[in-house]
Amino acid sequence: MPCTVVVGAQWGDEGKGKITDLLAEQADVVVRYQGGSNAGHTVVVGGETFKLHLIPSGILHDHVLSLMGDGTVIDPQCLAEEYTGLRERGVSCQGLRISGNAHVIMPYHIVLDRLQEESRGKSVIGTTLRGIGPTYTDKAARMPQPVRMWDLLDKDVLRERVTGQLAEKNKIIAALYGADPLDVDAVVDEVWQYVPVFGGHIGDTRAVVFDQMARGANIIFEGAQGTYLDLDYGTYPFVTSSHPVAGAACLGTGVGPTAIDDVIIVNKAYMTRVGAGAFPTEQDNDTGQLIRERGKEYGTTTGRPRRCGWLDGVALRTSAKINGATGLAVTLLDVLNPFEQVAVCTEYRVNGETLTMMPGNLDLLADVEPVWEELPGWQTEISGCRSLSELPAKAQAYVARMSELAGVPLKMVSVGPGREETIMV
Numbered sequence: 001m002p003c004t005v006v007v008g009a010q011w012g013d014e015g016k017g018k019i020t021d022l023l024a025e026q027a028d029v030v031v032r033y034q035g036g037s038n039a040g041h042t043v044v045v046g047g048e049t050f051k052l053h054l055i056p057s058g059i060l061h062d063h064v065l066s067l068m069g070d071g072t073v074i075d076p077q078c079l080a081e082e083y084t085g086l087r088e089r090g091v092s093c094q095g096l097r098i099s100g101n102a103h104v105i106m107p108y109h110i111v112l113d114r115l116q117e118e119s120r121g122k123s124v125i126g127t128t129l130r131g132i133g134p135t136y137t138d139k140a141a142r143m144p145q146p147v148r149m150w151d152l153l154d155k156d157v158l159r160e161r162v163t164g165q166l167a168e169k170n171k172i173i174a175a176l177y178g179a180d181p182l183d184v185d186a187v188v189d190e191v192w193q194y195v196p197v198f199g200g201h202i203g204d205t206r207a208v209v210f211d212q213m214a215r216g217a218n219i220i221f222e223g224a225q226g227t228y229l230d231l232d233y234g235t236y237p238f239v240t241s242s243h244p245v246a247g248a249a250c251l252g253t254g255v256g257p258t259a260i261d262d263v264i265i266v267n268k269a270y271m272t273r274v275g276a277g278a279f280p281t282e283q284d285n286d287t288g289q290l291i292r293e294r295g296k297e298y299g300t301t302t303g304r305p306r307r308c309g310w311l312d313g314v315a316l317r318t319s320a321k322i323n324g325a326t327g328l329a330v331t332l333l334d335v336l337n338p339f340e341q342v343a344v345c346t347e348y349r350v351n352g353e354t355l356t357m358m359p360g361n362l363d364l365l366a367d368v369e370p371v372w373e374e375l376p377g378w379q380t381e382i383s384g385c386r387s388l389s390e391l392p393a394k395a396q397a398y399v400a401r402m403s404e405l406a407g408v409p410l411k412m413v414s415v416g417p418g419r420e421e422t423i424m425v
């Protein structure tokens with residue numbers, strides 16, 4: 001294991017939280033490398049459900065150091081609420097370390113996210129409205145004096161930063177969007193009230209990772225969102241503003257590529273997507289509705305119903321390559337229990353051509369026709385299975401086909417939400 005990246009192979013919501021939580025039992029460190037409170041990781045422990053947006057899933061294990069790396073963006077209100085909620089439920093949160101270099105999602109970023117979405121009209125992205133895009137935009141634009149986590153430790157510094165930021169942001173908010181400008185004191189006070197909750201956990205996470213690597217620690221790099229929401233490798237522009245792919249685990253935490261030993265891609269037994277954008281295997285019909293109801297496919301962060309469809313082997317195969325996968329974790333296999341036949345897309349057809357990989361020009365995705373393969377369904381309850389051989393033969397054949405399409409060995413199969421409802425291969 002020593003350094004393992006856990007990354008979503010689809011458009012997010014693959015069940016990475018559960019997989020990370022399971023691997024965290026053997027881990028010393030779990031570090032999140034990108035994204036912010038747009039993520040929603042649901043972990044079920046002993047019948048109790050934990051919904052995490054920002055704090056790495058490792059936090060549910062007391063022995064694990066849970067780091068939020070330099071590449072993340074952090075909403076202080078969300079962090080404080082999540083932290084307090086966990087503490088109230090008996091989670092110590094002692095191992096939490098937050099990078100001082102992570103950029104802060106400020107109230108004006110959230111206002112701008114909404115205003116930008118409203119102004120997009122038909123081209124709306126369907127963001128989570130959590131301020132993700134505007135925060136990463138400021139980071140990439142090298143705005144003078146943006147607010148980073150270090151800056152929250154001194155109220156005077158915070159005020160100076162906010163004053164500088166609002167001098168520009170308020171012009172945009174008022175002149176471009178005709179909305180009400182924000183008040184410096186109100187923004188500072190709003191953010192400052194949350195700092196005492198987590199301020200003691202802010203520090204140099206890169207140093208912690210280096211130190212742990214030197215000790216030979218088991219480290220999990222936890223991705224948020226998924227491969228096809230990546231700013232470069234996703235279905236642009238219907239993507240998030242960071243890089244969920246495995247390569248970004250290095251950028252977002254400070255380690256070099258040679259440090260990574262394993263990459264586990266997580267793929268559901270079917271596909272889902274939230275927000276706008278192409279989705280070749282979408283089933284906007286009774287099949288999709290049954291998957292949605294059985295998989296409880298409603299956003300953890302926004303509550304929005306997710307679009308659902310059959311497994312896309314082209315997307316899976318491509319994802320395995322983009323992430324340099326060494327293993328596959330299949331989640332939510334039990335959702336497909338009732339189906340008599342299960343369809344899998346193995347190739348795309350477009351403009352008379354057959355594609356086995358996602359097209360480089362993802363604009364083509366809107367026009368592709370899936371080539372379907374039908375597999376027999378297993379029509380049996382499987383949540384009690386604890387080994388591959390206990391799965392019905394047809395379900396075994398299905399996950400074997402997934403592994404074949406991905407071109408990487410099967411490592412885990414999840415047959416229910418609980419920690420114990422998992423097959424380790």
Ligand code: IMP
Pocket residue numbers: 011012013038039040125126127128129130131132133224225229238239240241274275276
């Ligand atoms: P943003 O990350 O809020 O800017 O949203 C950009 C796109 O990514 C939208 O289509 C969102 O629905 C999608 N998105 C962001 N985070 C997640 C996630 O954790 N799961 C699934 N979709 C997400």
